Amino acid sequence: MLFRSKVGRDVDVAQAAEAAQLCALNALANAKAALGSLDKVVRVVMVHGFVNGVDGFSDSPKVLNGASEFLLRVFGDAGKHARAAVSVNGLPLGVSVEVQLVLEVRD
Secondary structure (H helix, E strand, O other): OOOEOOEOOOEOHHHHHHHHHHHHHHHHHHHHHHHOOHHHEEEEEEEEEEEEEOOOOOOHHHHHHHHHHHHHHHHHHHHOOEEEEEEEOOOHHHEOEEEEEEEEEOO
């Protein structure tokens, strides 16, 4: 956890986008551990992103671009996805960003 604190106070949007990318990378590492290979991923269906922002923070979509652009680089067209980018008042352990992926996989 490299980025802990509120986005818009101690963490800027660029740093938070980097945190979102790292979250997506960690999610893919977990998927690989569970599946044995990322070759089983058919597509990225949905990305849910939560940004620990200061009151009134409205740049959550810019933050989540870090994860979305990373997934497009990894999977190409199969990385295109629906997305929710939500600013919240707090996240576990004070992290700046949390990202969840929904992946379609084959057996």
